[in-house]
Amino acid sequence: MEASETLSTQSVSVTTPVSGVSALRQLHEGNAALPRALFVLFGFSSWSVLNALWLQLPNLYTSVPEGFQLATYMLAALSLTNLPPLLMSFLSSEQQSRLPYQQIIVGLIFSSSLLSFLLAAFWDSRVRIGGQEHSVALLLLVALSGVANNSTGVVFWPWTGKQAKEFTKWLGIGEGMSGLLPGALAVIQGAGSRRLLFSASAFFSCIGVFNAASLLAFVGLWRMETQGLLRENVEKGDDEIALASTEEEASTSRDSERLQTDSIPLLGVAVQESATARKGGPSLDALVALLREPSTWLCASQTWFALWAFGILQSVNSYATASYPRAATVLLWCTVLSYVMDPVGRAVVGLPGLRMERPQDIVLPIVVFTCSASVILAAAAMSPNAPLKDVPGGAALVILCNAVCAGLFGFVNTGVYLIGRHIFPEGTLERFNWNASAAVQLGSIIGAGFSLLFVVYLQLFDSE
Structure with a gap:
């Protein structure tokens, strides 16, 4: 009897870990695409509402009292919404580690979905203040969307940093899809043209549905996490791990x-x-x-890219494209191709010759990005006599520069987090992810300040 019990105990002690590893191996061998797809869908919610708003600008310009200055007013409304996630980065490492990441993420994605439906209902509402009409409801919803979307960076990336390394790239691709899918939808809609296939309200409703799908995707990832299915090297035995x-x-x-x-x-x-x-x-x-410190340069690069991508370029693009024929269509394609190139830039990170493992690897992308962004800024400053204005297809210059900037932004933004995983030990990686995400928010604030000063106050740009 004792021998039987001993044998049974030994059997349990041997077979239990093997069966667990076997289950994990089966997950990776049979369903490797599932967690990756869920990360992409989860990442979609990161900037989806704000991207949708920028894509609808060609339609909103002609319907709101702010006209071409709407983009700058939106940036002003968004500038303060970067402060909450920025302030969160000042929490101690211990406080950050205690945050209920999963619950916060669920709340942010749910808010994005709800705000999309509210935009569908109230984007064209007007309020008369001081004898002039203003899009108060729209700007308020823009600000709330900014809180929801801007906060994703300081929780999405640290949470993903706790999972297997490969999922960092797939979250980045998902962030890129937050622009690509709405961009494709805007093309189908015919944004910027006189004949829309469906209204802006229907467009925002679709974004709300997409965010609801993102919420379900994250719930699935959360369940996988609790079962230990997202950890590194799950296909290996315990000793190998x-x-x-x-x-x-x-x-x-x-x-x-x-x-x-x-x-x-x-x-x-x-x-x-x-x-x-x-x-x-x-x-x-x-x-x-x-x-x-490597983190100094990596975070500085995040700030530099963000102040252009989320501030300067968004406020001056309408002026940079205004002097070209069919300006609304040119602006739309600047936005759409930017959203196409962003996930492309993220997807190619790690390919042969494009590995991101050292801070030095981001130098060339920074130079090319800055040159392309400068061309767009120059086109806005020269408006209504933009470069190649009278040359057939001359608008392609501005469109191309926007696409290059977006592709390099996606490439470097994802690459910075991958570099962090290469050079920082596990104990400091979460803190670095927080700082890198906060650096993006800081860049957005600086870019918004530029827009308010030079576009609204000094009025250095002219669309006529």
Whole structure:
């Protein structure tokens, strides 16, 4: 009897972990596409409502009292909505780790769906203030949508950072789809033309339905997480997992130490501590130490891209395209192709020759992005005499630059999080993801400030 019980106990102790690993292996071998697809659908909700609003601008311009200045008013309404997620980044690491990520994400996605339906009902409402009509309801819903969408970055990425590394890329692709799907819908609608296939209200309702699907996708991912199906190396045995984890942590620690002590990130220039001490003392030492942090450069790149993509370009694009024939159609294609290129840029991260593992890898994309963005800004400043205005197909220059900017933004934005997973150890990765997401919000605020100063107050741009 005792021998039988011993044998039974041994059988349980041996077969239990094997059956668990077997189930995980079957998930990856038989249904590998399922969690990836759910991450893409989950990521769609990140910027979906705001992207939908920008896509409807060609239709809204002719229906709201603000006219071409609507984009700048929207940016003004959105500027303060970046503050809540930005302030959340100042929480301590312990406080951040205690946040109920799953519940917050559910609330944000639900809010995005609800706000989409409210936009469908009230986007064209007007209120007379001081003898002039204003789109108060629209701008209020824009602000609330900004809170919902801008907050996704500081919870979506840290939560995904807790899962297997491969899902970082798929979340990025999902974020890109938040522009691509609404963009395709806007093309079908005929946004910017005189004959719309369906109204702006129907468009916003469709976005609400898509967000409801995103909510269901995340609920599915949440369930997978509780079952341990999203963790790294699930196809390996327990001993292999422990060994792989130890080796990866050691490699990550070595890479992080090398990047932080041997060279200034991006430039790769050796820093001699003795020379620093001779030149400037403690204050200069602190500055050099800050510049040597990989996170400093990575977060700075996030801010730089965001202040252009979410601020300057969105406010000046209507002026950059205004002097071309069929300006509304040109503006629409600038937006649509941008939303096409964003997920493309995210999808190619990690392909041969396009791996993002070091801060130096983002230098060339930054240069090309800045040059393309400068062309768009110059076209807006030169309006109504934009470059190639009288040349057939001249508007393609502005459209192409918008597409390049969007593709590189998606490429670098996703790449920054992947670089973080390569160079930061597990204990500091979540904090880095928070800071990188907050840097995007900071860039958006700076970009909105530019728009208010130069577009509304100084009125440096002219559409006529």
